Amino acid sequence: SQQGEEDPQALSIQEGENATMNCSYKTSINNLQWYRQNSGRGLVHLILIRSNEREKHSGRLRVTLDTSKKSSSLLITASRAADTASYFCAQGGSEKLVFGKGTKLTVNP
């Protein structure tokens, strides 16, 4: 299977804390993307990091990519209750995205 994996599967933190989610993948990539899915909704794109990039920031999000280890991490700083959602990484190849199994993040007020 080409499917990647997020770690941990579930994460529960307090508001204001940082949340870190990791993603490992198996195949070569053009880019690595992170998406958020709120309960009962569609996926929303958060950030895309290209294979020749090592780190990218967007607001409270910070993504790193290590192609030698085939891994990426998503850091959400100063979390809010509204960040409660499932987060998926997706390997961007030439034909399709391959999604991981997701990390379910709960931010407690």
Added chain:
Amino acid sequence: DTAVSQTPKYLVTQMGNDKSIKCEQNLGHDTMYWYKQDSKKFLKIMFSYNNKELIINETVPNRFSPKSPDKAHLNLHINSLELGDSAVYFCASSQITGEGEQETQYFGPGTRLLVL
């Protein structure tokens, strides 16, 4: 304006029935997708169309037939529905770069299908 829309949002039906889900995108993208998300939230691609042509068919049973009348629409018809077809189906669209690289995908709100 909704970028990617799907209808219906909910679909409850009996085993053996035939049903269709419609998807439309107003982003001007060339590529559209259907995904299936199971009860464990695993998201798996089913089909991909580029400019009305099928480019990905991920070993989906032939009871599932996508149809793309134009590049802004990708519909999914399912024949002889089975219990295992119960899932959330997502439509998405994107623009693939000239180098063939997958860019951001935009997802619809999903269609929750329950087969009884």
